[in-house]
Amino acid sequence: xxxxxxxxxxxxxxxxxxxxxxxxxxxxxxxxxxxxxxxxxxxxxxxxxxxxxxxxxxxxxxxxxxxxxxxxxxxxxxxxxxxxxxxxxxxxxxxxxxxxxxxxxxxxxxxxxxxxxxxxxxxxxxxxxxxxxxxxxxxxxxxxxxxxxxxxxxxxxxxxxxxxxxxxxxxxxxxxxxxxxxxxxxxxxxxxxxxxxxxxxxxx
Amino acid sequence: xxxxxxxxxxxxxxxxxxxxxxxxxxxxxxxxxxxxxxxxxxxxxxxxxxxxxxxxxxxxxxxxxxxxxxxxxxxxxxxxxxxxxxxxxxxxxxxxxxxxxxxxxxxxxxxxxxxxxxxxxxxxxxxxxxxxxxxxxxxxxxxxxxxxxxxxxxxxxxxxxxxxxxxxxxxxxxxxxxxxxxxxxxxxxxxxxxxxxxxxxxxxxxxxxxxxxxxxxxxxxxxxxxxxxxxxxxxxxxxxxxxxxxxxxxxxxxxxxxxxxxxxxxxxxxxxxxxxxxxxxxxxxxxxxxxxxxxxxxxxxxxxxxxxxxxxxxxxxxxxxxxxxxxxxxxxxxxxxxxxxxxxxxxxxxxxxxxxxxxxxxxxxxxxxxxxxxxxxxxxxxxxxxxxxxxxxxxxxxxxxxxxxxxxxxxxxxxxxxxxxxxxxxxxxxxxxxxxxxxxxxxxxxxxxxxxxxxxxxxxxxxxxxxxxxxxxxxxxxxxxxxxxxxxxxxxxxxxxxxxxxxxxxxxxxxxxxxxxxxxxxxxxxxxxxxxxxxxxxxxxxxxxxxxxxxxxxxxxxxxxxxxxxxxxxxxxxxxxxx
Numbered sequence: 001x002x003x004x005x006x007x008x009x010x011x012x013x014x015x016x017x018x019x020x021x022x023x024x025x026x027x028x029x030x031x032x033x034x035x036x037x038x039x040x041x042x043x044x045x046x047x048x049x050x051x052x053x054x055x056x057x058x059x060x061x062x063x064x065x066x067x068x069x070x071x072x073x074x075x076x077x078x079x080x081x082x083x084x085x086x087x088x089x090x091x092x093x094x095x096x097x098x099x100x101x102x103x104x105x106x107x108x109x110x111x112x113x114x115x116x117x118x119x120x121x122x123x124x125x126x127x128x129x130x131x132x133x134x135x136x137x138x139x140x141x142x143x144x145x146x147x148x149x150x151x152x153x154x155x156x157x158x159x160x161x162x163x164x165x166x167x168x169x170x171x172x173x174x175x176x177x178x179x180x181x182x183x184x185x186x187x188x189x190x191x192x193x194x195x196x197x198x199x200x201x202x203x204x
Numbered sequence: 205x206x207x208x209x210x211x212x213x214x215x216x217x218x219x220x221x222x223x224x225x226x227x228x229x230x231x232x233x234x235x236x237x238x239x240x241x242x243x244x245x246x247x248x249x250x251x252x253x254x255x256x257x258x259x260x261x262x263x264x265x266x267x268x269x270x271x272x273x274x275x276x277x278x279x280x281x282x283x284x285x286x287x288x289x290x291x292x293x294x295x296x297x298x299x300x301x302x303x304x305x306x307x308x309x310x311x312x313x314x315x316x317x318x319x320x321x322x323x324x325x326x327x328x329x330x331x332x333x334x335x336x337x338x339x340x341x342x343x344x345x346x347x348x349x350x351x352x353x354x355x356x357x358x359x360x361x362x363x364x365x366x367x368x369x370x371x372x373x374x375x376x377x378x379x380x381x382x383x384x385x386x387x388x389x390x391x392x393x394x395x396x397x398x399x400x401x402x403x404x405x406x407x408x409x410x411x412x413x414x415x416x417x418x419x420x421x422x423x424x425x426x427x428x429x430x431x432x433x434x435x436x437x438x439x440x441x442x443x444x445x446x447x448x449x450x451x452x453x454x455x456x457x458x459x460x461x462x463x464x465x466x467x468x469x470x471x472x473x474x475x476x477x478x479x480x481x482x483x484x485x486x487x488x489x490x491x492x493x494x495x496x497x498x499x500x501x502x503x504x505x506x507x508x509x510x511x512x513x514x515x516x517x518x519x520x521x522x523x524x525x526x527x528x529x530x531x532x533x534x535x536x537x538x539x540x541x542x543x544x545x546x547x548x549x550x551x552x553x554x555x556x557x558x559x560x561x562x563x564x565x566x567x568x569x570x571x572x573x574x575x576x577x578x579x580x581x582x583x584x585x586x587x588x589x590x591x592x593x594x595x596x597x598x599x600x601x602x603x604x605x606x607x608x609x610x611x612x613x614x615x616x617x618x619x620x621x622x623x624x625x626x627x628x629x630x631x632x633x634x635x636x637x638x639x640x641x642x643x644x645x646x647x648x649x650x651x652x653x654x655x656x657x658x659x660x661x662x663x664x665x666x667x668x669x670x671x672x673x674x675x676x677x678x679x680x681x682x683x684x685x686x687x688x689x690x691x692x693x694x695x696x697x698x699x700x701x702x703x704x705x706x707x708x709x710x711x712x713x714x715x716x717x718x719x720x721x722x723x724x725x726x727x728x729x730x731x732x733x734x735x736x737x738x739x740x741x742x743x744x745x746x747x748x749x750x751x752x753x754x755x756x757x758x759x760x761x762x763x764x765x766x767x768x769x770x771x772x773x774x775x776x777x778x779x780x781x782x783x
Contacts, residue, residue, distance in 0.1 A: 025344065028341060028344055032345050036345065079404065080405075181403050
């Protein structure tokens with residue numbers, strides 16, 4: 001048994017997945033857990049989950065694991081939160097979507113639309129006489145890259161969506177939810193990924 | 205906590221449907237929840253509830269306070285002395301915002317409260333209507349849960365959830381904001397069923413026996429084990445289980461100011477108070493023990509001092525009901541999640557019967573040093589002005605440790621907690637986490653309603669008393685019997701002490717003037733007395749305690765006395781100063 005737990009000290013991107021009831025005010029309750037500690041939320045997405053009535057938040061922050069673990073516990077403590085997971089980028093499949101609006105005439109004069117689309121994995125969502133709207137979906141580098149490409153052509157407007165992520169080793173929430181609905185939940189429901197990973201401490 | 209069941213209202217088969225207003229349904233719900241006392245203040249947006257209350261006067265004792273902050277502190281005092289949920293009513297806007305300090309206090313000190321606030325009509329929400337504030341968003345960070353009701357049909361379920369959430373798991377304050385239309389609206393009331401399950405809410409983590417076994421093994425191998433206990437023992441009603449555990453394991457135990465009273469002050473294994481102004485031994489020996497067992501406490505910075513020099517040599521076992529507390533401030537070796545009422549007996553079963561005589565003697569030796577350097581002079585000064593400690597010590601001799609002691613915040617609070625004698629649980633009521641000056645007077649009123657058979661003494665400084673002294677009006681009108689003991693040092697003493705020690709005696713705005721408190725009390729029809737001489741002390745305390753009804757005793761104490769020992773901010777607990 002040891003108390004020396006080597007924790008990576010450096011900050012990195014963490015993806016926090018929160019399963020919740022669909023309740024007004026919960027977004028604020030979760031957001032203030034970050035703002036209270038002066039932690040910036042890099043990306044926040046709310047969406048339905050695989051289960052009707054259960055919502056899912058995807059939150060991205062740049063922090064150390066120690067901080068993320070404490071935040072996850074504080075979020076999970078909220079009455080209407082069912083479960084919180086956190087993962088590094090390596091543990092998830094993630095995507096962000098971006099839209100770019102550029103003037104049609106300059107694109108037509110100076111670059112081939114076809115080349116832009118092909119090289120950047122983009123597609124044209126709208127082509128009008130005055131402007132074209134491109135769309136890409138991918139990792140941050142990919143969506144950032146097209147900004148650089150389009151900037152010389154007079155990028156009029158750019159917007160990127162929040163990150164959505166699927167957890168690689170997740171079996172979904174259906175089975176867990178049934179446990180939650182029981183009055184006497186199994187151990188499974190209260191498991192905490194962090195504690196279970198602390199092998200030295202929690203398994204002898 | 206027991207819930208009174210009303211068969212007619214709760215029997216699912218024979219459901220009777222009664223048409224009633226949202227307000228009446230709220231009061232019916234309170235009755236089923238066993239509420240007997242409400243602290244509140246009416247106003248425009250909560251008028252329908254007060255109108256309904258007119259017909260419930262016989263069943264629900266409503267105490268009209270003088271300010272909503274007084275109302276919520278009274279609710280806290282009630283909850284803390286009785287172990288039940290405190291109930292508070294306030295109107296919208298300023299009524300609701302005046303609750304915020306009390307909510308924050310209850311949140312950090314885990315006090316179960318259900319606060320009902322009136323709100324403007326639902327169709328006016330967001331229009332900057334008269335007395336409209338966004339109460340839900342203002343109170344979100346300082347409540348365990350809050351909810352806005354805009355339709356009477358929501359009331360039974362919202363109230364049921366509120367009580368369930370407030371009192372279960374780690375307790376806390378809940379606020380229900382009810383729009384005026386929902387209070388007036390008639391609906392089909394199908395009876396009130398208390399809540400006992402919310403699928404997204406796990407009040408207690410499941411106890412895992414393997415961690416209990418690990419903890420027991422660590423304890424059994426320990427040579428110098430040390431227990432720290434907090435309010436969790438009281439909140440879990442686990443005083444007996446705690447006593448059995450320490451008595452079998454023979455481990456010395458020290459308390460946080462929220463936990464004091466779980467075992468009597470003079471229990472041989474009770475080695476004293478932790479923290480910044482705690483006892484010498486418990487602080488120094490925290491950095492000497494080999495196993496630290498924390499039970500229902502949260503390693504507040506006022507307890508730990510400098511964290512990177514806190515008990516680094518020790519293995520740490522932490523028993524707590526709130527998983528978010530584990531590893532929050534101090535890294536644990538073994539975490540025992542769960543309600544200590546369940547986990548302590550399991551642990552007691554596995555620990556060996558022991559006596560740590562030598563180790564305990566070390567605490568005694570530090571006690572002797574502290575008595576010599578600090579305590580004797582504080583409790584038994586022969587000359588000069590009276591000291592705060594001396595007053596508390598004399599009070600002990602008269603109450604014999606059976607009174608409920610409510611303290612405010614500052615020097616007198618530390619002195620009160622250090623020296624007051626407690627024989628019983630739930631008899632020290634103080635604002636521990638938030639440090640809310642002005643807490644004591646209203647909290648004492650609530651504490652008396654929650655423990656009618658006890659003598660309630662509010663020990664208050666001259667500064668804190670002036671923050672909520674309007675509640676003397678509540679005492680006058682309700683006739684509640686509260687003994688008010690003002691320790692007047694003509695200073696905001698704790699800030700002055702810090703300015704003396706750390707700011708080169710630059711006394712910046714700590715010199716506070718006070719009115720003639722006895723005259724003020726007299727204006728409210730409350731008897732009082734002010735003393736400045738030692739030879740009057742005992743007889744005056746006696747007079748206060750024996751007086752029928754409330755009594756205010758003001759005692760002039762030394763102006764520039766410091767509370768010692770002290771762990772200066774930024775220092776380790778073992779760097780505690782005796783002077």
